[in-house]
Structures are given as structure tokens and as C-alpha cells.
Amino acid sequence: MSSIENVTHTIVFDPNDPAFWPNIGSFFTTAGFKALGVLAIIVGAIVLSWILRGVIHRVVERIVSGAKSKAQVTDTQALDRSPLAAVRLVQRTRTLGSILQNIVNVTIVIIGIILIVNTIDSGILGSFALLTAAIGAGLGFGAQNIVKDVLNGIFIVAEDQVGIGDVVDLGLATGVVEYVSVRVTHVRDVNGTLWYVRNGEITRIGNMSQGWSRVIIDLSVPVDADLDAVEKAMLDAAKQLAKDPKWRTRIIEQPEIWGLESISGDALVIRLVMKTRSNAKDDVARELRVRLKRAMDAMGIQLPLLNSIMLSGLEAAGRVRGANPPRTKPIPVAADERPVWRPKRTGRGARAATEAAAESEAVARAGDGASTSDDTHSAAPRKPRKPRTPPEESA
Numbered sequence: 001m002s003s004i005e006n007v008t009h010t011i012v013f014d015p016n017d018p019a020f021w022p023n024i025g026s027f028f029t030t031a032g033f034k035a036l037g038v039l040a041i042i043v044g045a046i047v048l049s050w051i052l053r054g055v056i057h058r059v060v061e062r063i064v065s066g067a068k069s070k071a072q073v074t075d076t077q078a079l080d081r082s083p084l085a086a087v088r089l090v091q092r093t094r095t096l097g098s099i100l101q102n103i104v105n106v107t108i109v110i111i112g113i114i115l116i117v118n119t120i121d122s123g124i125l126g127s128f129a130l131l132t133a134a135i136g137a138g139l140g141f142g143a144q145n146i147v148k149d150v151l152n153g154i155f156i157v158a159e160d161q162v163g164i165g166d167v168v169d170l171g172l173a174t175g176v177v178e179y180v181s182v183r184v185t186h187v188r189d190v191n192g193t194l195w196y197v198r199n200g201e202i203t204r205i206g207n208m209s210q211g212w213s214r215v216i217i218d219l220s221v222p223v224d225a226d227l228d229a230v231e232k233a234m235l236d237a238a239k240q241l242a243k244d245p246k247w248r249t250r251i252i253e254q255p256e257i258w259g260l261e262s263i264s265g266d267a268l269v270i271r272l273v274m275k276t277r278s279n280a281k282d283d284v285a286r287e288l289r290v291r292l293k294r295a296m297d298a299m300g301i302q303l304p305l306l307n308s309i310m311l312s313g314l315e316a317a318g319r320v321r322g323a324n325p326p327r328t329k330p331i332p333v334a335a336d337e338r339p340v341w342r343p344k345r346t347g348r349g350a351r352a353a354t355e356a357a358a359e360s361e362a363v364a365r366a367g368d369g370a371s372t373s374d375d376t377h378s379a380a381p382r383k384p385r386k387p388r389t390p391p392e393e394s395a
Helices: 003-013 020-069 083-120 123-127 129-142 144-158 227-243 278-299 313-317 348-373
Strands: 167-169 174-180 184-188 194-198 212-221 256-263 268-277
Touching: 020 083, 083 123, 083 144, 129 144, 144 174, 144 184, 212 227, 212 278, 227 256, 227 268, 227 278, 268 278
Parallel strands: none
Antiparallel strands: 167 174, 174 184, 184 194, 212 268, 256 268
């Protein structure tokens, strides 16, 4: 037993012992030193947490201040360093700072508790080692999804895979990111539905708001149209859009004609592409379609109807007219013109009727075969049926 237990037993069970007061002094001295040790551990943990959190906060604020000071950039650098990129940097830095502060707090608290328990009685840690291992294994097995979400969230935030305001495709949901944390990501789709996607369930991320985007327009024209004139008109309309003061800051490069994309019996498809900023792709695409429509109207070209269906694969190949093999016309089954009704018989009379019917069917089949093989020959006459004699009555 420990010294505290010995002193307690002495105080309780033997108060008249001459060593009573020395034991009292030893008890309070030992308890005082342990209390001072616990207090020192608590104060040290608080001071260490305050220092580390201050360092993290200072680093975060320095990064944020640098991002804010560099927010004003020229147009040529806007692709790599734009105000949106600065905002993303600030958000990512603050998120990582909060994560580091939480990690520091949890680590210091756990270490402080272990040191306090060890200061009070070093034997407690050994006695609770097995129980602690079992509890840790149970928590690890039950909270493995949470740990997976947190780890994936840390990598997503640290690598700047998504940010607030990005248009992303997470596989589970597609829309605008409204909130990013280390465990869950909020995405609002075009219908207004807010999706809560756990970071551990995200296996792929398609970010449509980083870097640049490309507008791709496939214009269908009649098969008898002049391709050179149509391509020139399309390119002129796109260049006028790129020179427009309202749109030129959203367009990165000059438009290009990629040529004839596909040919069908109804239309020719010509592809026009234009590289734009990632957040201006849809607006530029709509305006470009309007200008292309006006250019075609000015040329007197009537766009074909979008009523053709493009089929592909084995499923579609079987649906194309002429692709299916010819089928044999089904042979209808003709019923007897005058069905013969026969009464149901039982006993020996029924057996004789069955034999007679089988014989008649065989004769009919033989007659059909003879008429098919040789049309000049007539069917064989049927053998007359022998009249049935009634059984003799017993005398």
C-alpha cells in the first residue's frame, strides 16, 4: 500500500500512537508536494497552450495580411493571383489555424491528465493500462468513420481542393460550395437543395472554378451551307465579343475554330471554342450563342431542327433501321371449319373410340403427305371402320 494509505490507517485505527503527529505532518507534506506538482502541471499546460496558440495565431494573421496586401493585381496575373484566390488563401489559412489550435489543445489536455494521474499515484497508470487499451480500441473501431472524415477534410483544406464559392462535382452532389470544414462540406445544387457531404465519402472532386474554363459551342448548319463562309462568320462574331469592353475582361484568349466536328444527313456541326475565366464561363457561353444566332440570321442560314437522335453501342445498333436481320413470317394456325363433337365415353366403348380416332388421324396424315408430294395423285381412301358388335348377353 502507498504511504498515504499507511498514514490514513495509522490516524484512524491508532490515534494514541506516539508516531501519530509525525505521520500527520508526513501526510500533509506529501499531499502538499503532490498538490503543488498537479498545480504546476496545470499551469504549465495552460502556459504552453497559450504560447502555441499565440504562435499559430501570429502565423495565420501574417499569411492573411500578406494575402490582403497582394489582392490588387494586374490583369495578366489574374489567372494565378486573383482576389478570389486571395480569399481562398485566407479561408484555407484560418481553417488550418483552427485545426492546429484544436490539435494543440487536445494534446496538451491528454498529456496533462496523464502527468497529473502519475503525480498522484504512479500505480494507477499501470492498473488501468489494459482498460485504457480496451477503451481506445472500442473508440477507434466505433469512431473510424469520424477519423476518416477528419483526415480527408484536413487534406482537402490543406491542398486547396475546394473552397467556398467553388462550383464542384463531388460525385455525390454537384453545386456551389457554401461551407467547408474538416468533417463535412456543404454544397447547394441548382435546385436550391443543400447537401451535407461527409469528407470521408468524397473519392473524387471536379472543381470547375479553379484556373480557367473553356466555352465549347457546337453549331449545326444545313448540309448545303458554305463551310468557309459560316466559319468566318462564327469567328468574326466571337472576336467581336472578345473585343467588347463588357466581356473582354472575362475572356483570356482569342476564340478558335476547331473545324467540322461531325457530319450527318441533316446537318453539319462546326465547333467554336473560347477560353474564359472559370467564374464567367456560363455568361460568356450564353452571350456567344446569341451572337452566333444573329450572325446566322444575317447570312440567311436557317438552323436545322434538333430532332435527330445519336445512337451508339450495341443497344443502339440494334435499333437502327436495316441493322436487324430479317425475321421469318409467322405461320398462322388454322382451326377446323366444322369441329366434330363427340360424346364422352367410358369403359370398353371409350377405348374403342380412342383407337378409332387414332386410326383416323393416321390416315389423314398419310393423305396430306401424299397430296403434298404429288398433286396429281388423290388422297388414299379411308379404310371403312368395322362395325362394332355388341357383347353377347349371358343366358
